[in-house]
Amino acid sequence: MSPDETHASPELPNDEERSARRPTIYDIAQRVGLNPSTVSRALNKPGRTNAATEEKIRAAAAELGYRANPMARALPTGRSGTFAIVLPDITNPVHFELIRGAEQVARAGGFTLVVSETEAAADIERETIEALQSSVDGLLVVASRLDDAALADLARVKPIVAANHSAPSLPSVIPDLAMGLTAAIDHLRDLGHRSVAYLGLGGLQINRSRWELTLDLSMSRDISLVEIAVDSPTVDAGADALRRVRASGVTAVLAYNDLVAHGLLRAARGAGLTLPEAFSVIGFDDIFSAELAVPALTTLHSPLREIGTRAMETLIDPERNRVPSKVVLPLDLVVRESTGRPVGLPQ
Amino acid sequence: MSPDETHASPELPNDEERSARRPTIYDIAQRVGLNPSTVSRALNKPGRTNAATEEKIRAAAAELGYRANPMARALPTGRSGTFAIVLPDITNPVHFELIRGAEQVARAGGFTLVVSETEAAADIERETIEALQSSVDGLLVVASRLDDAALADLARVKPIVAANHSAPSLPSVIPDLAMGLTAAIDHLRDLGHRSVAYLGLGGLQINRSRWELTLDLSMSRDISLVEIAVDSPTVDAGADALRRVRASGVTAVLAYNDLVAHGLLRAARGAGLTLPEAFSVIGFDDIFSAELAVPALTTLHSPLREIGTRAMETLIDPERNRVPSKVVLPLDLVVRESTGRPVGLPQ
DNA sequence: CTGTTAGCGCTTTCAT
DNA sequence: ATGAAAGCGCTAACAG
Numbered sequence: 024m025s026p027d028e029t030h031a032s033p034e035l036p037n038d039e040e041r042s043a044r045r046p047t048i049y050d051i052a053q054r055v056g057l058n059p060s061t062v063s064r065a066l067n068k069p070g071r072t073n074a075a076t077e078e079k080i081r082a083a084a085a086e087l088g089y090r091a092n093p094m095a096r097a098l099p100t101g102r103s104g105t106f107a108i109v110l111p112d113i114t115n116p117v118h119f120e121l122i123r124g125a126e127q128v129a130r131a132g133g134f135t136l137v138v139s140e141t142e143a144a145a146d147i148e149r150e151t152i153e154a155l156q157s158s159v160d161g162l163l164v165v166a167s168r169l170d171d172a173a174l175a176d177l178a179r180v181k182p183i184v185a186a187n188h189s190a191p192s193l194p195s196v197i198p199d200l201a202m203g204l205t206a207a208i209d210h211l212r213d214l215g216h217r218s219v220a221y222l223g224l225g226g227l228q229i230n231r232s233r234w235e236l237t238l239d240l241s242m243s244r245d246i247s248l249v250e251i252a253v254d255s256p257t258v259d260a261g262a263d264a265l266r267r268v269r270a271s272g273v274t275a276v277l278a279y280n281d282l283v284a285h286g287l288l289r290a291a292r293g294a295g296l297t298l299p300e301a302f303s304v305i306g307f308d309d310i311f312s313a314e315l316a317v318p319a320l321t322t323l324h325s326p327l328r329e330i331g332t333r334a335m336e337t338l339i340d341p342e343r344n345r346v347p348s349k350v351v352l353p354l355d356l357v358v359r360e361s362t363g364r365p366v367g368l369p370q
Numbered sequence: 371m372s373p374d375e376t377h378a379s380p381e382l383p384n385d386e387e388r389s390a391r392r393p394t395i396y397d398i399a400q401r402v403g404l405n406p407s408t409v410s411r412a413l414n415k416p417g418r419t420n421a422a423t424e425e426k427i428r429a430a431a432a433e434l435g436y437r438a439n440p441m442a443r444a445l446p447t448g449r450s451g452t453f454a455i456v457l458p459d460i461t462n463p464v465h466f467e468l469i470r471g472a473e474q475v476a477r478a479g480g481f482t483l484v485v486s487e488t489e490a491a492a493d494i495e496r497e498t499i500e501a502l503q504s505s506v507d508g509l510l511v512v513a514s515r516l517d518d519a520a521l522a523d524l525a526r527v528k529p530i531v532a533a534n535h536s537a538p539s540l541p542s543v544i545p546d547l548a549m550g551l552t553a554a555i556d557h558l559r560d561l562g563h564r565s566v567a568y569l570g571l572g573g574l575q576i577n578r579s580r581w582e583l584t585l586d587l588s589m590s591r592d593i594s595l596v597e598i599a600v601d602s603p604t605v606d607a608g609a610d611a612l613r614r615v616r617a618s619g620v621t622a623v624l625a626y627n628d629l630v631a632h633g634l635l636r637a638a639r640g641a642g643l644t645l646p647e648a649f650s651v652i653g654f655d656d657i658f659s660a661e662l663a664v665p666a667l668t669t670l671h672s673p674l675r676e677i678g679t680r681a682m683e684t685l686i687d688p689e690r691n692r693v694p695s696k697v698v699l700p701l702d703l704v705v706r707e708s709t710g711r712p713v714g715l716p717q
Numbered sequence: 718c719t720g721t722t723a724g725c726g727c728t729t730t731c732a733t
Numbered sequence: 734a735t736g737a738a739a740g741c742g743c744t745a746a747c748a749g
Contacts, residue, residue: 045504045527047742058720063744073718093505094444095742098725103441105484105505113470116658119461126460126487135502137452138485140473155482157392158440158452180392258658285662292664311463311605315632317639317664394726405736410728420734442726445741 046087054083066091097158105135106338107155108186110165111143115256116310117280117327118165121186124331125163132339134160143255145169149177156180161338164190166229182344186334187327188229194343196334196350200236203323203354204277207305208240210321210356211275214364216303218247220273222264222283224256230279233307237277249273253283261286265294268302274365275303281310281322288316288361299363309357318360326352393434401430413438440482444505452482453685454502455533457512458490462603463657464627464674465512468533471678472510479686481507490602492516496524503527508685510678511537513576529691533681534674535576541690543681543697547583550670550701551624554652555587557668557703558622561711563650565594567620569611569630571603577626580654584624596620600630608633612641615649621712622650628657628669635663635708646710656704665707673699 048066052059057076065072065080072080083089097103108125110118122138129136137159141148145168152162161182167174167190174183175192189195211219221237224230234250241248251267253260261283268276268287278284284306291298298304298318306313306322313320333350337343395413399406404423412419412427419427430436444450455472457465469485476483484506488495492515499509508529514521514537521530522539536542558566568584571577581597588595598614600607608630615623615634625631631653638645645651645665653660653669660667680697684690 045742049742059742060721060744061719063742064719067744071718076718090501090504092742094441094450095725096744097441098445098727098742099744101725113473114466114658116463116466119463119466122485123460123487126485130486135484135486135505137482138469138473139477139482140470154437157437158482258662285659289662311461312632312659312662315605315636315659315663392726396726406726407728407737408735410726411735414728418734423734439726442741443728445726445743446728448741 045092046089047092048089051080051083051087051089054087055079102160103158104133105137105159106161106163106335107137107139107159108163108165109139109141109148109151109155111141111148111168112256113138113140115282116312117282117308117325119310120327121165121331121334124328124333125186125335126331128332128335128339134339141168143168149173152177152183161344163334163338166227168227170228182338184334184338184344186330187325189232189349192347194334194337194346194348194350196330196337196352198323198325198330198354199351200233200354203325203356204233204236204240206356207277207323208237208244208246210358210362211277211303211305212244212246214275214303214362216246216275216365218249218273219275219277220249220251220268220271222251222253222261222268222276222278222287224279225252225254233279251276253279256280256282258282258286258289262290262293265290273302275305275362277305278307281306281308281313281320284320284322284361285312285316288318288320292317299361300366303362303365305356305362313357314359316361321359321362322357324355324357326354392439393436394439395436398427398430398434398436401434402426449507450505451480452484452506453508453510453682454484454486454506455510455512456486456488456495456498456502458488458495458515459603460485460487462629463659464629464655464672467674468512468678468681471675471680472533472682473678475679475682475686481686488515490515496520499524499530508691510681510685513574515574517575529685531681531685531691533677534672536579536696539694541681541684541693541695541697543677543684543699545670545672545677545701546698547580547701550654550672550703551580551583551587553703554624554670555584555591555593557705557709558624558650558652559591559593561622561650561709563593563622563712565596565620566622566624567596567598567615567618569598569600569608569615569623569625569634571600571626580626598623600626603627603629605629605633605636609637609640612637620649622652622709624652625654628653628655628660628667631667631669631708632659632663635665635667639664646708647713650709650712652703652709660704661706663708668706668709669704671702671704673701 048059048062052062065077126136139151165186166188171190171192174190185193185195189197223234253264284304306320309322309324313322395406395409399409412424473483486498512533513535518537518539521537532540532542536544600611631651653667656669656671660669
C-alpha cells in the first residue's frame with residue numbers, strides 16, 4: 024500500500040519559491056541590512072569581518088539555502104574550482120581506480136572533477152585540453168599521447184600534471200618501473216626461463232620505457248627478449264597475439280597490461296593449451312579481474328588509486344603544480360598462477 | 371620588414387602575448403574595428419549579421435585562437451554547457467560503459483561532463499546533486515539511492531534523468547527487466563532447475579524490482595525461490611555468500627550482478643567445487659570480465675553504453691528532459707558455461 | 718570593520 | 734546590420 028501522493032506540501036517552500044531563483048549574496052545582504060561585499064567577505068574571508076555580523080550572515084545564508092555560484096565566482100578570480108582528468112579510454116579498468124583516487128581528493132578539497140576521453144588520439148587529446156583550459160584550474164593527463172614539448176607548451180596556460188607516465192617538463196606521478204620489471208624478470212629467471220617475449224604497444228612513450236628497461240634487465244641476466252607488437256591495449260589484441268607468441272618459441276611473456284594478458288590466456292585456453300605449462304604470463308596493473316582469471320594472473324600491481332590521489336594532490340597545490348618533479352610509487356610483483364617453471368626443466 | 375612599426379600591424383601574436391591572456395571578444399572587436407556585441411552575434415547567431423563582416427570576424431577569431439569563456443557565457447545565460455553524471459561507485463565496471471556512452475554524446479554536442487561519486491550513500495548523493503546544480507545544465511543520476519519523491523524535488527531546480535533504474539517522476543532509461551529475467555528463469559527451468567536463489571542487495575530500489583519480478587516469474591513456473599542477501603555489489607560480497615548458497619540447497623543462483631557472480635565462482639573454485647555441476651550461476655550486466663571467468667559466465671547483457679547515450683540524449687534535449695518518460699532497452703541472456711543441468715537429472 | 722566602485726567576458730534588449 | 738548599455742553574481746581594490 025503505497026500512500027498515494029496526497030498532493031500537499033505544507034511545510035516545504037512551494038514550487039514558486041524554490042524553483043524561482045537561487046538566492047544571491049544580494050538577497051542575503053538585503054535580509055541582514057548589509058552590503059553584498061560584506062557578505063562575500065564574511066563567507067569567504069574568515070576573521071576579516073565582525074564576528075557578530077559574520078554569524079548573522081551565515082545564519083541568513085543557511086536559512087535561504089544559499090550556495091555560491093561557481094561561474095560568477097570564476098569570472099573575477101579566474102579560478103573555477105574544477106579540475107579535469109583526460110585519459111585515452113574511460114573503459115580501461117586500469118583507469119578506474121586512478122579516476123576514483125583523483126575524484127576523492129578533488130571532492131575532499133571542495134573541487135569538482137571533469138572527466139574527458141581522448142580515444143587514444145593525439146589530436147583529440149590536444150583539442151580536448153585546449154577546450155577544457157578555459158574552464159578548469161588544471162588538468163591531470165593520463166597516459167598521454169602527446170610528447171613532453173607539446174604538453175609543456177599546453178601547460179603554460181593552465182597547470183598540467185602527468186599521471187602514470189612521465190613528462191620531464193611536468194610534475195609526474197609514476198609507478199617504479201625499474202622495481203617492478205626487475206622483480207618480474209628475476210622471477211622468470213629464477214623459474215628457469217631464458218627466452219621471453221614482451222607484448223608491447225607500438226610507439227607509445229609509456230610503452231617505450233617499459234621495453235627499454237625490460238631489454239636492459241633481460242640482457243644483464245642472460246635472457247633473450249623479443250618484442251611482439253599488439254595494436255591496442257585490449258583483450259582482443261592480446262588474443263590475437265597467441266599465434267606469434269607460440270611461433271616465437273619463448274617460454275614466458277610479459278604483457279603490456281592485464282587486458283592483453285587476459286586475451287592471451289583466453290586464446291590459449293581456446294587452443295587447448297594449459298598454462299603455465301605451455302608458457303608463463305605476467306601482466307601489468309593488477310586490475311580487479313586479474314585474480315579472477317584462470318590461471319590467476321601473476322602481475323605487477325600498480326598503485327593506481329594512489330597515483331590518482333598523489334597526482335591530484337600535486338595538481339591542487341599551487342606550489343607544486345608548476346614545477347617539474349617526479350613522484351615514484353612502488354610497483355610490486357604479485358605472484359599467482361600464470362607463471363611456473365618452463366617444461367623440460369626438473370620440478 | 372616594415373621600418374615603421376607605429377602602425378602596429380603585427381604578424382602573429384608572439385609567445386608573450388599568447389600566454390598572457392586568452393583573447394576575448396573585445397580583442398577581436400578591436401582588431402576588426404567593430405563592436406563586441408557584433409562579434410558575439412557573428413559568432414553565435416549565424417545569419418543575424420552581414421556575411422562579409424561575419425567572415426572577417428571569424429577569420430580574426432581563428433587567427434587569435436579565440437575560445438569563448440564558458441564561465442562568462444554561463445553568467446548571463448544561465449546555461450553552462452556542462453552536465454553531471456552522479457553514480458554510487460566509479461570503480462564498478464558496470465558504470466564505465468555507461469559513463470562512456472554519456473561522455474560521447476555530451477562531447478559530440480559540445481558539452482562537457484562532470485563525473486561525481488556518491489559512495490552509495492543517500493545523503494552524499496543529495497548533497498552532491500545540490501552542490502552541482504548551480505554549475506550544470508542537468509544531471510544524469512545512475513542507480514540512485516534517493517527515492518522518486520526526493521529526486522522529483524531536486525529535479526525542480528535542474529533537469530534530472532535517471533539511468534539504469536526508474537524514477538516514475540523523471541525521464542528514465544532502463545533495461546527491460548521483464549525480458550531479461552524471463553529469459554533467465556526460462557533458461558534455468560528448461561535446464562531442469564526447480565529451486566533457485568536470488569543473490570540480492572538489500573533495499574535498493576533497483577534490487578527490489580528485480581526481486582519482485584523474479585519472484586513472480588518463478589512462482590508462475592513452479593520454481594521455488596529464496597533470497598540471499600549480499601551487502602555490497604562486489605566480488606568479495608559474492609564470495610561471502612557461498613556458504614549460504616550451499617546451505618540453501620538450491621541448484622542455481624541468479625546474482626545481483628556479475629561482480630557478485632564472479633565472487634561466487636571464485637569461492638566455489640576455492641572450495642574445490644566444479645561449476646555448473648555443483649550449481650549454476652547467472653550474472654547480470656555482462657561486464658568485460660564475464661567471458662573471461664572460468665567457467666565463462668552466463669549473464670544478462672545490459673546495454674550499458676546505450677543506456678548512457680540514450681539517457682544523455684534525453685537530458686540534453688530541453689523538450690524531453692522535463693517530462694517523465696521511460697525508455698526501455700533490451701536485456702538479453704547470454705548463455706555461456708556457468709549454467710547447466712542440475713546433477714541427478716538425465717543428461 | 719564595512720561600504721563604494723569597478724570590473725571579469727559574454728549576452729541581450731533597445732536604439733540607431 | 735551594427736552600436737550602446739545594462740546586467741549575470743561575485744570579488745577586489747580603495748575609501749571611509
